Every structure is written in C-alpha cells, then in structure tokens.
Amino acid sequence: MDASHRGLLLNRLADIIERDSVYLAELETLDNGKPYAVSYTVDLPNVVKCFRYYAGWADKWEGKTIPIDGDYFCYTRHEPIGVCGQIIPWNFPLLMQAWKLGPALATGNTVVMKVAEQTPLTALYVASLIKEVGFPEGVVNILPGMGPSAGAAIAKHMDVDKVAFTGSTEVGHLIQQASGSSNLKKVTLELGGKSPNIILSDANMDDAVEQSHFALFFNQGRTYVQADIYDEFVERSVERAKRGVVGNPFDLKTEQGPQVDQEQFNKILGYISSGKTEGAKLMCGGGVAADRGYFIQPTVFGDVQDNMTIAREEIFGPVMQILKFKTLEEVVTRANDTKYGLAAAVFTKDIDKANYVSNGLRAGTVWINCYDVFGAQAPFGGYKASDHKNCKPPPGTTSAHSLSDIWLLSEP
Amino acid sequence: MAQNGTTENGVAEDGPSALTFPKPVKVQDIRHTMIFINNEWLTSTSGRTFPTLNPATGVKICDVEEADKDDVDKAVEAAKAARQRGSPWRRMDASSRGRLLHKLADLMERDRLLLATLETMDTGKPFLQSFFIDLDGSIKTLRYYAGWTDKIHGKSLPVDESFVCLTKHEPVGVCGAIIPWNFPLLMFMWKIAPALSCGNTVVIKPAEQTPLTALHVGSLIKEAGFPPGVVNIVPGFGPTAGAAIASHMDIDKVAFTGSTEVGQLIKEAAAKSNLKRVTLELGGKNPCIVFADCDLQLAVEETQKGAFYNQGQCCTAASRVFVEESIHDEFVRRSIENAKKIVIGDPLDPRTSHGPQIDRQQFDKIMDLIESGKKEGAKLEYGGAAVGEKGLFIQPTVFSGVKDHMRIAKEEIFGPVLCIFSFKSQQKVIERANSSQYGLVSAVFTTNMDRALSVSAALETGTVWINCYNALHAQTPFGGYKMSGNGRELGEYALAEYSEVKAVTIKLSETL
Numbered sequence: 001m002d003a004s005h006r007g008l009l010l011n012r013l014a015d016i017i018e019r020d021s022v023y024l025a026e027l028e029t030l031d032n033g034k035p036y037a038v039s040y041t042v043d044l045p046n047v048v049k050c051f052r053y054y055a056g057w058a059d060k061w062e063g064k065t066i067p068i069d070g071d072y073f074c075y076t077r078h079e080p081i082g083v084c085g086q087i088i089p090w091n092f093p094l095l096m097q098a099w100k101l102g103p104a105l106a107t108g109n110t111v112v113m114k115v116a117e118q119t120p121l122t123a124l125y126v127a128s129l130i131k132e133v134g135f136p137e138g139v140v141n142i143l144p145g146m147g148p149s150a151g152a153a154i155a156k157h158m159d160v161d162k163v164a165f166t167g168s169t170e171v172g173h174l175i176q177q178a179s180g181s182s183n184l185k186k187v188t189l190e191l192g193g194k195s196p197n198i199i200l201s202d203a204n205m206d207d208a209v210e211q212s213h214f215a216l217f218f219n220q221g222r223t224y225v226q227a228d229i230y231d232e233f234v235e236r237s238v239e240r241a242k243r244g245v246v247g248n249p250f251d252l253k254t255e256q257g258p259q260v261d262q263e264q265f266n267k268i269l270g271y272i273s274s275g276k277t278e279g280a281k282l283m284c285g286g287g288v289a290a291d292r293g294y295f296i297q298p299t300v301f302g303d304v305q306d307n308m309t310i311a312r313e314e315i316f317g318p319v320m321q322i323l324k325f326k327t328l329e330e331v332v333t334r335a336n337d338t339k340y341g342l343a344a345a346v347f348t349k350d351i352d353k354a355n356y357v358s359n360g361l362r363a364g365t366v367w368i369n370c371y372d373v374f375g376a377q378a379p380f381g382g383y384k385a386s387d388h389k390n391c392k393p394p395p396g397t398t399s400a401h402s403l404s405d406i407w408l409l410s411e412p
Numbered sequence: 413m414a415q416n417g418t419t420e421n422g423v424a425e426d427g428p429s430a431l432t433f434p435k436p437v438k439v440q441d442i443r444h445t446m447i448f449i450n451n452e453w454l455t456s457t458s459g460r461t462f463p464t465l466n467p468a469t470g471v472k473i474c475d476v477e478e479a480d481k482d483d484v485d486k487a488v489e490a491a492k493a494a495r496q497r498g499s500p501w502r503r504m505d506a507s508s509r510g511r512l513l514h515k516l517a518d519l520m521e522r523d524r525l526l527l528a529t530l531e532t533m534d535t536g537k538p539f540l541q542s543f544f545i546d547l548d549g550s551i552k553t554l555r556y557y558a559g560w561t562d563k564i565h566g567k568s569l570p571v572d573e574s575f576v577c578l579t580k581h582e583p584v585g586v587c588g589a590i591i592p593w594n595f596p597l598l599m600f601m602w603k604i605a606p607a608l609s610c611g612n613t614v615v616i617k618p619a620e621q622t623p624l625t626a627l628h629v630g631s632l633i634k635e636a637g638f639p640p641g642v643v644n645i646v647p648g649f650g651p652t653a654g655a656a657i658a659s660h661m662d663i664d665k666v667a668f669t670g671s672t673e674v675g676q677l678i679k680e681a682a683a684k685s686n687l688k689r690v691t692l693e694l695g696g697k698n699p700c701i702v703f704a705d706c707d708l709q710l711a712v713e714e715t716q717k718g719a720f721y722n723q724g725q726c727c728t729a730a731s732r733v734f735v736e737e738s739i740h741d742e743f744v745r746r747s748i749e750n751a752k753k754i755v756i757g758d759p760l761d762p763r764t765s766h767g768p769q770i771d772r773q774q775f776d777k778i779m780d781l782i783e784s785g786k787k788e789g790a791k792l793e794y795g796g797a798a799v800g801e802k803g804l805f806i807q808p809t810v811f812s813g814v815k816d817h818m819r820i821a822k823e824e825i826f827g828p829v830l831c832i833f834s835f836k837s838q839q840k841v842i843e844r845a846n847s848s849q850y851g852l853v854s855a856v857f858t859t860n861m862d863r864a865l866s867v868s869a870a871l872e873t874g875t876v877w878i879n880c881y882n883a884l885h886a887q888t889p890f891g892g893y894k895m896s897g898n899g900r901e902l903g904e905y906a907l908a909e910y911s912e913v914k915a916v917t918i919k920l921s922e923t924l
Contacts, residue, residue, distance in 0.1 A: 056510065
C-alpha cells in the first residue's frame with residue numbers, strides 16, 4: 001500500500017471517529033467515570049487530532065543517503081518494525097489507543113492491542129470503525145483481557161517485534177524483563193510519575209491556583225510553593241478544592257467523577273490515611289464523597305514533607321500535597337529527588353527563573369505557566385523510571401518544554 | 413504525474429463502455445472569469461478583458477478580466493492584511509491550516525469532472541489525462557502539504573555559554589507565483605500548497621492561455637473557508653501582471669515556472685526591487701541514455717511517453733534520447749511502431765491520446781524546429797507535419813541520426829518531437845548528456861544496477877529516472893541544476909523555500 005494511502009485511511013478514521021464522537025464520549029464516561037463534558041470536549045477532539053497528525057506523517061518518514069567512505073552508495077530506509085504489541089491503561093482509554101495506533105499504523109506496522117480490563121468498550125467500538133474505513137484484515141487486532149494473562153502473553157510472545165506499554169512502573173519492570181527473556185523485542189514504556197509543580201513567589205496567583213487544582217486529576221504529584229506565598233496559595237487552593245463539583249459524570253456541571261474501580265478507590269483512601277498518620281495537615285476533603293460508587297472528595301494536604309508516603313508514591317487520585325520551599329536551587333534538588341521523571345511545571349513570570357528551573361528539572365515535559373498541555377505534535381515521555389526506550393529516540397523527543405501563552409517568543 | 417500508461421495507447425475500436433471511463437461534463441457557461449481578491453470577484457481596474465481559447469477548435473471559450481499592476485497592488489494589500497499580527501490566518505493553529513488544505517482537496521474531488529473538463533477545454537490535453545493525472549496529482553499534492561503544516565520544526569541548539577537558543581521556521585510572508593499553461597491546475601497546487609502549508613499568503617497569476625481552472629479553484633478556496641486575502645488570483649499577462657509581481661516591493665518571495673528567458677527577467681526584477689526570494693522552474697533539454705542491456709520495449713515506451721506526453725509540452729520532455737549503437741536500429745524501428753498507436757483527435761474523446769499544441773506561437777516554433785531538423789540532415793522517421801491545414805495539431809514526430817550540433821539537439825522544442833542519437837562510449841555519452849546549459853531531468857535505461865547508480869551519480873540534473881520516466885511524486889523534490897532553475901518544489905525540501913528561519917537566543921544568568 002502506498003504510504004500516502006495509509007495516511008488517507010488514518011484521516012478517514014479520524015473523520016468517522018469525529019462523526020461518532022457523541023456516542024464515543026458517552027461510552028467513555030460510562031466505562032471510565034470521567035465527566036461527559038471532559039470526554040466530549042477534551043478526550044474526543046484530541047483523539048481525532050492525534051490520528052490526523054499521524055496521518056500526515058505516513059509519507060514523510062524519510063531515510064537518508066549518506067556519503068560514506070569508498071565506492072559505495074549508502075542509504076537508509078525507515079521500515080516498519082513489524083507486529084507491535086500495545087498494552088494500554090484505563091485512565092484515557094480512547095486517547096491512549098490513539099497515541100499507540102497513530103504512529104504504529106502511520107509507519108506501516110500491524111498491531112495487537114490489549115485494552116484495559118476496566119475500560120474496553122470504546123476501543124472495541126473504534127475497532128468497528130477501523131473495519132468500516134477499510135484497513136486491511138489483520139492490521140489492527142484488539143483483545144480485551146487481563147494483564148497477567150493476555151498482557152503477559154504479548155510481552156513474551158516470540159513473534160511480537162515490539163511492545164508498547166502505558167501503565168504502572170511495577171508492571172513496566174515486568175514487561176521489560178519479559179522482553180529480555182523472550183525475543184528481545186523493542187520496548188517503550190510510559191509509566192508512573194510524581195510530577196512536581198513548582199510555584200514561585202512571582203507567579204500569577206490566580207492562574208497557579210486554578211491550574212494546580214485542575215492538575216490534580218492528571219498525574220500531578222507534588223506542589224512546591226515558595227515560602228512567601230505559601231499561606232495564600234494553600235488558602236486559595238483549599239477554597240478551590242471545596243468548590244469542586246463531584247458528582248454524576250453525565251451531569252454537565254460535574255468537574256470530578258468517580259475513581260475507576262474499587263481497587264483504585266481503596267488505594268487512594270489508603271494514601272489519604274497515611275498522610276494523616278504521618279503528620280501532614282489535612283486542609284479539606286479526605287473522605288468518601290458519596291454513599292455509593294467510587295467518589296472521593298477533592299483533598300488537600302498542607303505542610304507535607306519530602307519523606308512522607310504521599311510525597312513519594314503515585315496516588316492517582318484527587319489528592320493535593322503542598323510542600324514549602326525557600327530557594328530555587330533547593331526546590332530543583334528536591335523536585336529531582338524521585339525515581340520518576342515524567343513531567344513537571346513551574347509558575348513564574350521571570351524568564352530567567354523559568355529557564356533555570358525547566359533546564360534543571362529531570363523530566364520529560366516541563367510546563368511553564370500551564371499544566372497538562374498536550375499536542376499531538378509534541379513528544380511526551382519520561383526520564384528515569386517514568387519511561388524507557390531501548391532504542392535511541394529521534395532527536396528532540398527526550399524532553400519537551402511547552403510554553404503557555406505568556407511566553408510567546410515571537411508575536412503572531 | 414506518475415504515469416500508469418493506460419491512456420496513451422488508445423482504446424479498443426468499439427469504444428469504451430459507458431461504465432468504465434469518467435466522462436467530461438457539459439459546461440454551459442464558465443462561472444468564474446473575474447479577478448479573485450479577498451475572497452471576492454472583481455472586475456479589472458483598467459476595464460480590459462482578454463479571451464481564452466480552446467486550442468482544439470480555435471473557438472473562444474469566454475473572456476476573462478485582465479489584471480494589471482493596479483490589480484496586483486490590490487491583491488498584495490489583501491495578502492498583507494491577511495497575515496498581519498492578530499489576523500485569523502496568523503493566529504490559526506498549524507493543524508487547522510492542514511484541515512483547510514484537506515477540505516480544499518475534498519472539494520476538488522467533488523468537482524473533479526468539472527475541473528478536468530475545464531482543463532481539457534483550456535489546454536487541449538486529453539480529458540482522461542486531465543482526470544487521472546492532472547487532477548490526481550493536484551489533489552495528492554494538496555493532501556501531502558496538508559500533512560506538513562504542524563510538523564514544520566525548528567530546533568533547540570546547544571550553543572556556547574549560557575544561552576537558550578531556538579530556531580523557528582516562520583512564513584516568508586506574501587508569496588507571488590507565476591505559473592505556466594502546460595499543467596495549469598497542477599502548477600497552481602505545486603505553488604499554493606507548500607506556501608499555505610508554511611503559513612504564507614499568496615498572489616498567483618495563472619497563464620493567460622489557461623486561467624479557467626485556477627479561477628474555479630478560487631471559488632473552492634472561499635468555500636473551504638480560507639480567510640479572505642490568503643489566496644488571491646490575478647489572471648493576466650506576463651509583461652504587465654507578471655512583471656508587477658516580480659518587482660513588487662511588498663512581495664517577499666516569487667516562485668516562477670516557465671521559460672528560462674523569463675526566469676532571468678524575474679530574478680533581475682527581484683534583485684532590483686526588494687531582493688525578494690526567488691525560486692525558478694525553467695526549461696530543460698533532457699537526456700535519456702538507453703544502454704544495450706536495458707529492457708528494450710520498456711525503454712521505447714518510456715522514452716516515447718517522455719517525448720510525446722502532453723504533446724511534448726513538458727519541462728521534463730525527453731528531448732534527447734541517446735541509444736547505444738548495438739540496439740539503435742531496433743530501438744528506432746520499435747519507436748516508429750509505438751508511435752503509430754497514438755490517436756490524434758478531439759481531446760474530450762476518451763479514445764484520444766494526443767491533442768493540439770497550446771497556441772499559434774508554440775505551433776509555429778515547433779514546426780520551425782522540425783523543418784530545421786530536416787534541413788540540417790536528421791532522418792525523419794515518422795510524422796514531421798501538421799495535421800490538416802488549419803488547427804494546432806502536430807503529428808508525433810521521430811527523428812533519428814540527430815547530431816549534437818543541430819538546432820533540434822540544442823534548443824528546447826516543447827513539442828511532440830523525439831530525437832534519437834547514437835552512442836558507443838558510456839563516458840562520452842555522459843559528457844554529451846551534460847553538455848547543456850540545462851539540467852532538469854535525465855533518465856537511464858539499463859538492467860545493470862552498478863551502471864544505473866554510477867551513471868546517475870554522473871548526470872548533472874535535479875532528477876534522474878532509472879527505467880522509468882515522468883515519475884513524479886508529491887513526496888519527492890523536483891528542480892533543476894544550472895539554468896533549469898533555482899530551488900526545489902515538492903517533498904519536504906519545498907518547505908525551506910517558503911519559510912524564513914528566525915533564531916531566538918535568550919540569555920541565562922549564571923548567578924542563580
């Protein structure tokens with residue numbers, strides 16, 4: 001098939017996902033619990049954009065001709081890896097499916113994908129769209145199932161040439177090991193994070209509070225606040241958390257839905273409990289938000305210390321930990337003191353401080369005056385145990401600095 | 413322009429079944445004949461119009477508003493305004509620019525039959541070629557560049573001392589484009605697609621012989637939702653509208669496809685005015701080298717397509733075919749046999765594979781060169797005359813025994829004339845192939861891989877085709893060495909011609 005035709009098929013897939021986005025958003029909310037307003041206005045459009053972005057790459061993934069010594073004609077071709085196993089998580093089911101399928105199909109691979117057992121429905125619907133669009137048989141295969149059975153089978157399969165996994169660091173270790181003990185298949189991992197969010201004293205306070213609250217629901221780990229604005233920030237964050245609307249995800253006013261299942265629910269409550277026993281100051285929330293389902297109140301802990309469990313381990317729930325710092329040098333050191341390195345953020349108006357902090361942080365993405373800005377165009381991946389690529393990543397993909405509107409380097 | 417070879421050899425005598433071939437539409441009247449500025453249709457400032465003719469019949473199709481300097485000024489103002497700081501085009505996400513380009517491609521698919529019909533009426537090229545090759549290439553070029561818009565990367569650079577150093581690839585600005593009559597729609601897309609992909613705005617002058625498809629696309633550009641002023645179309649003549657573009661002080665770049673002579677004028681005008689950036693796609697006198705170890709039938713068919721496609725009106729025309737001595741006679745014999753299959757006729761008829769030349773001026777030039785071939789002693793093997801007493805049809809013509817000093821060996825003919833030369837030595841034929849002021853394309857026919865690679869390394873042309881001809885793709889750069897042009901179109905390479913690099917260097921204090 002012409003590379004450009006692969007691109008055409010991916011564009012058509014984007015079109016019909018867009019066509020069915022109301023249904024897909026409802027299904028996503030039903031299966032995952034995220035508010036429908038978010039599924040429809042954030043997840044679905046980003047899924048569509050992701051497929052369209054990679055559709056454009058299909059016939060542009062170029063090799064080179066190379067002037068080597070001697071009478072030789074030397075050139076590289078960028079060929080598909082082959083059969084790609086893909087194991088995706090439950091927190092962004094559709095989006096994770098798009099992030100995996102987009103680049104794999106654009107570059108001509110075929111796929112065996114295991115979707116999360118908690119949230120298989122939207123991926124399976126997309127499979128029907130893949131057939132409708134006209135992808136040849138066998139190009140995309142989707143298996144709903146469990147990690148230890150179906151997932152492990154993929155990770156150690158002798159005929160799978162690469163496995164891509166998004167999930168916990170623990171399971172990432174297992175997958176990496178399985179590759180080593182089977183056929184040395186290529187491995188890419190997007191794992192956990194304990195992302196530091198650093199608020200400097202000259203930050204725009206409104207922005208910082210709002211973005212930090214919003215970040216609670218997206219892998220945000222630790223909020224470091226400079227001493228002289230600490231009290232105000234905590235007070236305003238608590239006030240914001242108390243205003244958070246937790247409820248039926250199909251209600252358009254709801255900002256926060258339930259956690260995805262009993263296991264996660266219990267785990268988060270466990271962390272909250274450890275926060276209390278280890279001496280963090282519970283400022284608001286800290287309990288169950290409804291008498292059925294897996295709803296947890298937006299929770300804020302102040303006076304958190306670096307060695308507390310809630311400061312070190314990934315909670316994956318609506319729990320904010322606020323820590324105090326004095327100097328820039330100190331906060332960069334403390335922020336880097338973690339086995340993770342997925343993302344980070346810094347809020348400041350000072351160009352020099354923004355550069356110092358962002359260049360000093362060992363994280364795959366640094367957001368400046370914003371949080372969770374993703375574009376299909378920008379690479380996303382972690383340092384250290386947040387990520388592993390055992391092939392050399394293309395230049396420019398090991399770290400991404402995303403700048404918010406405040407930092408336009410040239411006016412449009 | 414990748415050829416699939418289905419149309420040149422004509423069709424079965426009982427004609428095509430109604431189901432198998434697309435058909436031209438009946439064009440009652442031409443809807444778009446005015447100047448397109450700011451998504452509006454305007455009459456010319458001077459009040460003048462000019463006719464556009466159907467070269468197959470000599471009959472006028474319609475009159476078109478004639479743009480001159482004042483209209484170009486208006487168009488440039490619109491293009492400038494459309495990209496000023498804060499404008500919709502400027503603030504638009506790169507990915508949204510891509511959506512618009514895809515939307516335009518969709519609309520061209522919708523109007524494909526109409527566009528192919530208009531193209532054939534205006535140029536004389538056979539309808540099935542318009543439909544399957546010109547329209548296909550145009551749509552694919554748009555979609556290719558639609559995919560690039562949000563992948564135009566700058567870099568972050570590891571400079572000495574404490575700086576953060578970044579490059580941004582920004583639009584050049586207002587791009588002027590002057591395009592020829594041989595592939596009106598395709599050339600239109602080769603210009604606007606990369607220009608718009610990079611975020612520029614455009615003032616484009618289609619050829620005076622062939623304005624119609626460009627103007628119809630203007631209506632689609634508006635329908636697709638491009639903001640006003642992003643694309644402006646100014647039909648008119650070279651010495652007036654074209655010259656106004658080349659020397660305009662507010663046009664940041666000009667792209668021209670046409671003759672080498674005019675290319676030189678444009679480059680001078682660009683330099684004299686505001687040093688606008690210039691890219692040129694000019695003429696060629698393109699050599700094919702056919703080695704004895706080639707697939708002979710393939711070589712005969714490909715070189716013939718190369719010489720006669722579009723009635724020879726291609727910058728890529730295979731105008732010098734060097735054939736190794738030992739297969740020369742057989743090559744000539746087969747070329748004549750192959751030429752007999754060509755069907756001359758009404759371009760709208762699906763059986764036709766050869767239409768008229770574009771106008772009287774071209775016709776006369778080609779006939780003059782054919783006569784010179786006879787006079788200077790080349791052997792006329794086939795054709796060599798006009799078809800009928802009036803009209804612009806010329807028979808596909810084959811000369812053998814051509815010598816390097818003859819006019820037909822040196823001058824660009826731009827007509828259906830295949831010139832066959834003989835050679836013995838590989839070294840010498842490479843020198844002969846390279847001894848031209850031109851250097852656009854070349855082709856090598858051989859089954860020996862080593863020879864293919866080493867000969868292609870030696871040829872001084874922007875494209876080398878091996879065992880094929882006219883294999884053009886949206887993904888592959890195209891352009892000339894020497895006086896065949898400056899710069900490259902298509903592929904990723906074209907993006908550089910439509911971008912300006914800005915380096916931003918930020919001081920980092922070391923004291924923190």
